[in-house]
Amino acid sequence: DTQMTQSPSSLSASVGDRVTIACQASQDITNFLNWYQQKPGKAPKLLIYDASNLETGVPSRFSGSGSGTDFTFTISSLQPEDIATYYCQQYDNLPLTFGGGTKVDIK
């Protein structure tokens, strides 16, 4: 199984700050990596697919990069509505696996 390790597990930042989340795969997954946002009590929402492609309708302050085993998710300017938990997910092989999540809140 491909293990997905996210860091940090939580972070606090100020509105307008640049926020970066790392996701490391235990083996090469090429670019088969997605990022989701989940707000409390809600279903996850797809933000980034194939490591760096922005889902339609998602604000451009969200971005993703990386390939192989190391990936990065960035919020260029944190907004109050971005308070949520973010997950990476690989689909290179079964079982599909998620990272442990990164909880983002406002300082």
Place this chain on the structure above:
Amino acid sequence: QVQLVESGGGVVQPEKSLRLSCAASGFTFSNFAMHWVRQAPGKGLEWVAGTSHDGRNRYYADSVKGRFTISRDNSNNTLFLLMNSLRRDDTAVYYCALPSSGSLMTCFDYWGQGALVTVSS
């Protein structure tokens, strides 16, 4: 528009069974692979099972293999998850999820609202 509506959740005793349903609308259900993903209280997301568009190919997480069965009724646009021999650590919100590409191995573009399953005596 795409809608996924789960039902069938509830409180169930350990070792009992429960069947979840996911009613799909707004797309041609029979053309798309479908998945179940769960989330234990206060925990992260865990993929549970996936099925090809025709139901012939089914895949499971090791944690549920041999106990859970994913199936689908393409004539009624419904996805199922039959859960047998339930354990306390199966307590979670269960989401059905749709990859808009139709492929089994891809991202989950659409999610249902979730169905809470609580395994407790």
